[in-house]
Amino acid sequence: MATTDRPAKAGLAVTPPMGWNSWNRFRCYELNEDVVVQTADAMVASGMRDAGYDYLVVDDCWQAHRRDGSGRLQSHPRRFASGMAALGEEIxxxxxxxGMYLAPGRKTCAMIYDRYHGEALGSFGHEQEDLETLAGWGVDYLKYDWCRANRGGTGLSEGEAFRRMAEAIGRSDRPMVYSISEYGRTKPWTWAPEVAHLWRTTGDIAANWRSVMRIADRQHALAPFAGPGGWNDPDMLEVGNAGLSGIESRSHFMMWAMLAAPLMAGNDLRTMDEPTRQVLTNPGVLAISQDPLGRQGSRTARHRSFDVWHRDLADGTAVGILNRTNRAITARVAGGWLTTARGTRLARLGEGARNAWTGRPAPDGELTFSAHEMHLFRVRAA
Structure with a gap:
């Protein structure tokens, strides 16, 4: 396990960070301070804060189009008229x-992909002053997003760019969780544990089952690189967003818990329905996500229609069985084993296994898997 006692990392993200990020739902031009404050209220009222979601991250497009006369970033004068320090106080x-967003090159991602007007909003050549600006606003979490940072004559490489900001954080008196995003281009799991608390392992997620499964499949074999203080990040949650069914949202959430992934909700919490709230705050699944041992789960077997996942826990094992198909399938639980309907063994549950979602003992007999449904069990150590 690659971890470090550098000041930028010490004592932070000992379990996968949990919170909410504005990008998946509000992207660029719908983001404003009213949305952020209302979301903060919703995090409290919904029980999400008490369930462990404590980071509220304002993503790209919070910036004024130009730096001030001293070269410092400013908040957008209309959409964030009260200023970011005041917003931080509200949060x-x-x-x-x-939490807030920066990018290491000359441009942010929204300047490239969303036609967000601006000049020199990236942190290239401004790393220390930008970090000091955020620290002065009371920021606790930095998302640092690659966004073609090697363009525009910077000459940056991914490792160099993200280490520069890590050094600035290390010089600051304000602790910050440091999240880096270069989309898995340079296998960051091999070097980022010495730099950041979490590192993206893939391209951006989308609110559809194909995207969720594509990303989950790419986490295979990455478990050895994650642990307390440093986590593989398969991107933010799409739970509750249009494009995923209720069952798919639940399976997505369970899979991210098995992966010891950061849990950053990306839906509109202000209008969240009760089934979505129940997914995001399910205590049994969250207990697996936040297990203090900090071991990432792995896919251990594939049996035609089923994927089998295991995750070591401080007091046992989590076992996840996923129906990858577009149709319902029946399995069986008997003699401490979960098997296919024809008797092929999928996973040993042993005695006393409990369904993580319901908290009830694993039943003997038939177990139906709807299309794209995961069943998650917690198996206590003998």
């Missing part, structure tokens, strides 16, 4: 932590 007053 902290609700018992939450404040």
């Amino acid at each position: 902290h007053a609700r018992g939450l932590k404040f």
Whole structure:
């Protein structure tokens, strides 16, 4: 396990960070301070804060189109008229932590992909002052997004770019969780554990089952690189967003818990329905996500229609069985084993296994898997 006691990392993200990020739902031009404050209120009212979601991360497009006369970033004068320090105070007053977005090149991603007007909003050549600006605003979490940072004559490489900001964080008196995003281009799991608390392993997620499964499949064999203080990040949650069914949202959430992935909700919490709230706050699944041993799960077997996942826990094992197909399938639980309907053994549950979602003992007999459904069990150590 590659971890470090550098000041930028010490004592932070000992379990996978949990929170909410604005990008998946609000992207660029719908983002404003009212949305953020209302979301903070919703995190409290929904029980998400008390369930462990404590980071509220304001993603790209919070910036004014130009730096001030001293070269410092400013908040957008209309959409964030109260300023980011005031916004941070609102977030902290609700018992939450404040996260913000920067990019290491000359441009942010929204400047490239969303036609967000601006000049020199990236942190290239401004790393220390940008970090100091955020620290002065009370920021607790930094998302640092590659966004073609090697363009525009910077000459940056991924490792160099993300280490520069890590050094700036290390010089600051304000602790910050450091999340880096270069989409798995340079196998960051091999070098980022010495730099950041979490590192993206894939391209962006989308709110559809194909995207969720594509990303989950790419986490295979990455488990040895994650642990307390440093986590593989398969991107933010799409739970509750249009494009995923209720069952698919639940399976997505369970899979991210098995992966010891950061849990960053990306839906509109202000209008969240009760089934979505129940998924995001399910205590049994969250207990697996936040297990103190900090071991990432792995896919251990494939049996035609089923994928089998295991994750070591401090007091036992989590076992996840996923129906990858577009049709319902029946399995069986008997004699401490989960088998296919024809008797092929999928996973040993032993005695006393419990369904992580319901908290009830694993039943003997038939077990139906709807299309794209995962069943998750917690198996106590003997």
